[in-house]
Every structure is written in C-alpha cells, then in structure tokens.
Amino acid sequence: MGKEIIEFEQHVERGCGMDVHKETVVATVSGQGIKTETQTFSTITSSLKSMAQWLKKNGITHIAMESTGVYWKPVYNVLEKDFEILLVNARHIKNVPGRKTDKADSKWICKLLRSGLLKASFIPPQDIRELRDLTRYRRKLTEQIAAEKNRIQRILEDANIKLSSVVSDIEGVVATRLIEGLLRGENVGDLVKEHYHGKLSASREELKEAITGFFTNHHRFMITTIKSHIGYLEQQINQIDTEIDRKVEPCRELIELLRTIPGVGKEGAVGIIAEIGTKMDVFPDEHHLSSWAGMSPGNNESAGKKKVQE
Secondary structure (H helix, E strand, O other): OOOOOOOOOOOOOEEEEEEEOOOEEEEEEEEOOEEEEEEEEEOOHHHHHHHHHHHHHOOOOEEEEEOOOOOHHHHHHHHOOOOEEEEEOOHHHHOOOOOOOHHHHHHHHHHHHHOOOOOOOOOOOHHHHHHHHHHHHHHHHHHHHHHHHHHHHHHHHHOOOOHHHOOOOOOOHHHHHHHHHHHOOOOHHHHHHHHOOOOOOOOHHHHHHHOOOOOOHHHHHHHHHHHHHHHHHHHHHHHHHHHHHHHOHHHHHHHHHHOOOOOOOHHHHHHHHHHHOOOHHHOOOHHHHHHHOOOOOOOOEEOOEEOOOO
16 A cells, blocks of 8 residues: 655745755755755855845745754845745754755755744844844853952952952942052052041951952952953943944834833843844734743643643
C-alpha cells in the first residue's frame, strides 16, 4: 500500500523558505505558476541583493526564515522593505524526521509557509529595533559601571581600608573625598580633620582607623585606572542618552502616558517602548503580550494532568 499524501490548503500563492547560516542562505521558492527551485546565496550584501531580485522575478510575496542567532538580521534588513517576512522560532520547525540537508530545510519551511502553518515571531519596525539596541547597550554599560565600583571596593579591602564599615554610602560625598585624598597621598589625619562631620555615625578616631591601611602604589594605580574607565563609561552613557532622546522624540506623548503607571519613570517608559514598540495591534490581546514578555506561566498538560516545567 502506498503512502497517503495529505494536501494542505495553500494560504500563500508564492512563497520562499530560507535556511540562514553565517556565510550562506539557502532559499527555496514555490507557488502557483512558478517552478519549485532552490538556490544558495552568500550573506554578503551584493549577493543578498541578487537574491532579492531573484525573488522579485519569481513574484514572491512572503518569506519565512529561522531565527538562528543573529545571522537572520542582515538578511531581514535587506528584504523587509519588499517582502512580508515571517521570522520563525527554529524549535517549531526543526523537529521533523528525515530532513538532513539545508535544501530540504528550506523546502520544508517553504511548504509550511504556503500552508499557513508558521507562527511569526514579533519583529518591531526598524526605528524601534534601533531604539532597542541603544537601551540594551545602555543597560550593559550601566552594569559595567556597577562592576567597576565593586572592583574598587575589593581593592580597598585588599588595602585593608575599612571605609564601608564607617560610612553608610561608599559612593557618597565624604567617602569619595576620602578616597580621592588617599589617591593623592594625603595624610590620613588631615583627611579626617578636613572631611569629618557630625552626621557620621563613627567617631573621628574610628574613621581614622578605618582609612589607615596598607595602601600601596599598586592600589593607587588600580583605583585611578578604574575610576578613569568609569568616567569613560559615563561619558558613553551620556552620548547614548542623547541619541535615545532623539529617537523617542515622536513618542513623547506615549512616554508621558506610560509614566502615569506607578513605578515607571522616563527610563522605564523608554525601555517599554524599545521592547514592544508603539503599535499594539501586533498582539491579539493582552494575554499574548504577557506571554511574549515571559510574564505568563507555561502550560504543559496531558491526560488531565499538569506537568511541572523545569
């Protein structure tokens, strides 16, 4: 008995499935009035533009590709203006036996696309993607500054400077001035006399003991270098903030509206827009948005029994 062939209703008249890699893109076109064909292109820009012309020549309207690492991004950037692109989670289409080659992968993706069986990932427009790059990079730089400040604290401990034991804020005015004085090699007694004030919980003698340690030229060099790096990072953040302000200028009204949410400030409002965009019609309802943001617990139920996901 021969295998039964199941035909699916075709939702896309002419489509293309792509298997994207670091250096190559394997594309298969299929549809009404055209021959099913597979070609391999390089990921350099000129080759991607040639692929776009090939797709236009074949009357392709829809493209589906896997969201593999970051390799899909340059391909998406070249094609997004001329085609409707579905970026698909590779996990949803890879677990099919018998497909061992890139060509077979691209053909399978094309078949799923034309049958309407693919669910596209949310990809915001280019201006929002650029804003997202800025906000995420700003967050990384902020984390680097925090790490550098922690490193200064460890170096002070290595030098047996117990400043954190006698001041409430190691980044406060008094602590900062004391550290700067140590870096300049000033006398400990003179530093305490100049910067001590009654609001400190420690006595003058306790403060003097806390900042009297084994502070060598090596410690001085390390802290000076780290503070210089922190200054550079803060300068970079200021430049990024300026660019973010320019990017969100058209969204001022939305930002002010988001800031009416308790706990959401300007930075938080900008971060929300950078992550989900400004057009909520891409999400069918609030539940889809919550799920996409990872705020909804997953469901794994079989035979009436719920399984715990680890």
